[in-house]
Amino acid sequence: xxxxxxxxxxxxxxxxxxxxxxxxxxxxxxxxxxxxxxxxxxxxxxxxxxxxxxxxxxxxxxxxxxxxxxxxxxxxxxxxxxxxxxxxxxxxxxxxxxxxxxxxxxxxxxxxxxxxxxxxxxxxxxxxxxxxxxxxxxxxxxxxxxxxxxxxxxxxxxxxxxxx
Amino acid sequence: xxxxxxxxxxxxxxxxxxxxxxxxxxxxxxxxxxxxxxxxxxxxxxxxxxxxxxxxxxxxxxxxxxxxxxxxxxxxxxxxxxxxxxxxxxxxxxxxxxxxxxxxxxxxxxxxxxxxxxxxxxxxxxxxxxxxxxxxxxxxxxxxxxxxxxxxxxxxxxxxxxxx
DNA sequence: ATACTAAGTTCTAATTTGGAACTGATGTAT
DNA sequence: ATACATCAGTTCCAAATTAGAACTTAGTAT
Numbered sequence: 001x002x003x004x005x006x007x008x009x010x011x012x013x014x015x016x017x018x019x020x021x022x023x024x025x026x027x028x029x030x031x032x033x034x035x036x037x038x039x040x041x042x043x044x045x046x047x048x049x050x051x052x053x054x055x056x057x058x059x060x061x062x063x064x065x066x067x068x069x070x071x072x073x074x075x076x077x078x079x080x081x082x083x084x085x086x087x088x089x090x091x092x093x094x095x096x097x098x099x100x101x102x103x104x105x106x107x108x109x110x111x112x113x114x115x116x117x118x119x120x121x122x123x124x125x126x127x128x129x130x131x132x133x134x135x136x137x138x139x140x141x142x143x144x145x146x147x148x149x150x151x152x153x154x155x156x157x158x159x160x161x162x163x164x
Numbered sequence: 165x166x167x168x169x170x171x172x173x174x175x176x177x178x179x180x181x182x183x184x185x186x187x188x189x190x191x192x193x194x195x196x197x198x199x200x201x202x203x204x205x206x207x208x209x210x211x212x213x214x215x216x217x218x219x220x221x222x223x224x225x226x227x228x229x230x231x232x233x234x235x236x237x238x239x240x241x242x243x244x245x246x247x248x249x250x251x252x253x254x255x256x257x258x259x260x261x262x263x264x265x266x267x268x269x270x271x272x273x274x275x276x277x278x279x280x281x282x283x284x285x286x287x288x289x290x291x292x293x294x295x296x297x298x299x300x301x302x303x304x305x306x307x308x309x310x311x312x313x314x315x316x317x318x319x320x321x322x323x324x325x326x327x328x
Numbered sequence: 329a330t331a332c333t334a335a336g337t338t339c340t341a342a343t344t345t346g347g348a349a350c351t352g353a354t355g356t357a358t
Numbered sequence: 359a360t361a362c363a364t365c366a367g368t369t370c371c372a373a374a375t376t377a378g379a380a381c382t383t384a385g386t387a388t
Binding site: 341348356 | 359360361362363364365366367368369370371372373374375376377378379380381382383384385386387388
């Protein structure tokens, strides 16, 4: 199985993970959020092999998460910047940081604190319902078929009909 | 390099990803959140090889994210349930769903909608600062060294001192 | 002329994964 | 009683992915 397509890909998580779901990619993005931009910087920070790094950066560019922009011409050199689609992955990173802080922190406490520029508080952000503003936990949400799944089911039904 | 330890592990993301950061694990957890519990159910749903599944489940149990509980004695059979630590990964899953919905949905629309049980609205949850309740984006947060990192730096400094 | 930098590429060896068959304890149908 | 099915895994080999290290290319600095 090629990892560009996981399982049935009906699920948004599967689709997201097909782009972002390997071990290095999220670490590369973490560095990107901390304003790392250049090949050598990523490599030095992550100790990823150069090969792998080139590969992952390429994939992120292909998927519109990073942009490869020239920053000088002679010799041609490029840097990688988060696109809007990339910046929008921030909640994923933040959620991972939060969980890591809560459950995997060493005895010395959390390694990095997040400070909200607006109010100056150093707290992990939390998920809320944008409508009623209540914090959201796993069992507060109900998953139900959306338009995409319904459309797909419809297609499948008519495909079966054609066969019989 | 063994993947139980990524890079320098100073970072909460690296620590989180060392447990949760491979392609199958988050899909297994997605299923767990949708109340899948048994080996055969996971296998049928994910089409992961049995070998890999056994491996990943074991690792999740080792890390306290799933619990392996007997549900019958003759023959002995077990099911896997999310622990508190596992349930607390919900924001990560939710963030992935949100991003997948926003950027990777097919033309038919999102496959699954999330309904907030409290208010009945079908919207993707958003991140807010728990203090001022403002929505949080990538550039609204400032990362600064926390107690864990400071403690570690202190240790390193004294180690250097001993050497010289 | 030599060394150095940035951003890759190429090569081989080691590790991880996929695919498919097999196990073992039990329950059910013929 | 024999055959077949279920569940929760193991075992084995081939295929894909990754690590590690050296090499490339184009320009700059000493």
